[in-house]
Amino acid sequence: MKSYNDILGLIGNTPLVRINNITRQHGIKAQIFAKMENLNPGYSVKDRIGISMIDDAEEKGILKPGGTLIEATSGNTGIGMALVAAVRGYKCIFVMTDKVSIEKRRYLRAMGADIVIRPAAAKYGSPDHYVSTARRIAEETPNSFYPDQYNHPANPLAHYRTTGPEIWRDTEGRITHFVSSIGTGGTISGTSRFLKEKNPDIRIIGADPYGSIFKTYKETGQAPEATPYLVEGIGQNIPVGNADMKIVDEIINITDRESFEMSRQLGRQEGIFCGGSTGTIFAAALKVAKNLDENAIIVFIVCDTGEHYLTKHHSDEWMKEKLLLEPQKITAGLIAETKNSGSPTELIFVSPDETVSATLALMSEKGVTQIPVLENNESVGSVRESRILTKLIENRDLLEAKVSEVMEKSFPIVDVDASSSEIKTKLQKSPAVLIEDFKRITGIITRSDVLDLPK
Ligand SMILES: Cc1ncc(COP(=O)(O)O)c(C=O)c1O
DSSP, X not given: OOOOSSGGXXXXXXXXXXXXXXXXXXXXXXXXXXXXXXXXXXXXXXXHHHHHHHHHHHHTTOSOTTOEEEEEOSXXXXXXXXXXXXXXXXXXXXXXXXXXXXXXXXXXXXXXXXXXXXXXXXXXXXXXXXXXXXXXXXXXXXXXXXXXXXXXXXXXXXXXXXXXXXXXXXXXXXXXXXXXXXXXXXXXXXXXXXXXXXXXXXXXXXXXXXXXXXXXXXXXXXXXXXXXXXXXXXXXXXXXXXXXXTTOOEEEEEOHHHHHHHHHHHHHHHOOOBOHHHHHHHHHHHHXXXXXXXXXXXXXXXOBBGGGGTTTTTXXXXXXXXXXXXXXXXXXXXHHHHTGGGOOOOOOOBOTTSBHXXXXXXXXXXXXXXXXXXXXXXXXXXXXXXXXXXXXXXXXXXXXXXXXXXXXXOOOEEETTOBHHHHHHHHHHSSEEEEEETTEEEEEEEGGGXXXXXX
């Protein structure tokens, strides 16, 4: 029978996949390969360290049967540890920041782990910081094991023993550049140590989000003040033990916008559905590749699966809210869907037979100052509160008149896929536009709805 003893047998030995369409589009001659760590059983590169840190603790007798695993994690190390816990019967408590995606939190709960959430804004060393919290819980929990992935040697060792040799084997020793992110530093430090031992000329490139300290720290030896960024799982606000800066040749800073755009492109153009940190790494790999010829073989890490981020950068709504969506993707439909912070909005309208007083009452109840007049789902006119009030000052009897007698011309209509620039142009002449989807009027966009859109 060909089978595995348990799920842990599936960790590692992930394949390399060549990038074709994006490299062609950028006129890149170098070959770029994705190391598909998203194909691990917990869907991330961190499965490798979950088992190696736990094996180490079992061997040293630190972890006993029935014990509790505790770790500070951006989610993926937790998932890697939860796999081992499921197979070997440990309990798990994971401490994460409120930056971690809902998907990863739910995943861990579904795996039976307890989750503690701490504010991402908490200062390192403060009692509220997620690392301090994990340490405290570990101290208070009998028969517990807190590996501390930021400093545990079994973290980089897992990559030295597995990730590095796999890349060397699968490229037949021809790899020239390795590109990885730096979170705990385990992946880049361990993999690179193996690769450099085989061939010291292999260039190691770290991809770091703007806001994280690693680039400046590598270049000056000083850690600057970190600033917030949105990509999960990578970068730091303090130096960490497992991030060996000496083995890294170069660190490239990447913006959130570029990271997410590259992650989305990997899905759409290569079928590699991945997280934001993979986008950061791939963006750095492309920058490196631009100056190289066809003899270069670049390997980059696909850190985790895009499914962890369906409510984050893989959602147009989230991207728009964070002002990161490419302007051409901001369509009429998306603007209407995401106004009112994403809560569903019904189209408020009146029929031409409605009275002016009932229309004003409806507008005041719904808090709108303009309203379309629809008949059989066709737009036949519009009403603006200011205009009606002016008319009422002259003639109070109009309150009982029908809307059809006082309405103005219809708001312009745009298709649900109309671009934000078309909508903005129309809104210069009209206070609102209506959205048509498959011949039905489905929504309205007013001037205030486009105020926060990028130019
Ligand atoms: C999504 C993601 N990408 C990258 C990394 C960084 O890997 P490392 O900690 O080995 O530097 C992590 C680490 O948790 C991660 O969760």
